[in-house]
Amino acid sequence: MTFRFLLTPRKSSALVIGIWLLILLAPAVNVIHFMARGARGDYPWYADSIGIPIFSHLLFIYPFELWALRGLKSYREGVSLFYFSRKNWGFALLSTIATVWPFGLLCVGMMEDGIHARYYTTTIFYTLRLYAFLLLRVAMMLRHEAPDRPSIFFP
Numbered sequence: 001m002t003f004r005f006l007l008t009p010r011k012s013s014a015l016v017i018g019i020w021l022l023i024l025l026a027p028a029v030n031v032i033h034f035m036a037r038g039a040r041g042d043y044p045w046y047a048d049s050i051g052i053p054i055f056s057h058l059l060f061i062y063p064f065e066l067w068a069l070r071g072l073k074s075y076r077e078g079v080s081l082f083y084f085s086r087k088n089w090g091f092a093l094l095s096t097i098a099t100v101w102p103f104g105l106l107c108v109g110m111m112e113d114g115i116h117a118r119y120y121t122t123t124i125f126y127t128l129r130l131y132a133f134l135l136l137r138v139a140m141m142l143r144h145e146a147p148d149r150p151s152i153f154f155p
Helices: 013-024 026-040 051-074 089-117 120-143
Strands: none
Touching: 013 026, 013 051, 013 120, 026 051, 026 089, 026 120, 051 089, 051 120, 089 120
């Protein structure tokens, strides 16, 4: 039995455009989601402001997502979504911890918030973003396997 869905799909223009759109539209979806929750009056009473999740995403997560788009240059088909670089394992370990923790936590949290608020489009959007993030993470790992990159310390 093969688990084809756990491998990276063929690189096509639709995939690249989809990943770009998922990342570029993320702040707008984030703002719309929290503004709709604030207008509906169901934003949690214990939360300070809707501006905190909006601007924390915009200031801390979004720049790194834009930076990760450069991994599309080294994207390959048929690689496991959980690929880990053996050549530069120190870099692979640090980058996986530094990216999977905040991005995974953000996406899972927003999926849960979308289900809780009954905004299922938010849940679907962040599920697709999590998948796109896994594809970009694999591409960044492959980028550091390239023979023209002798060290993780010299770009």
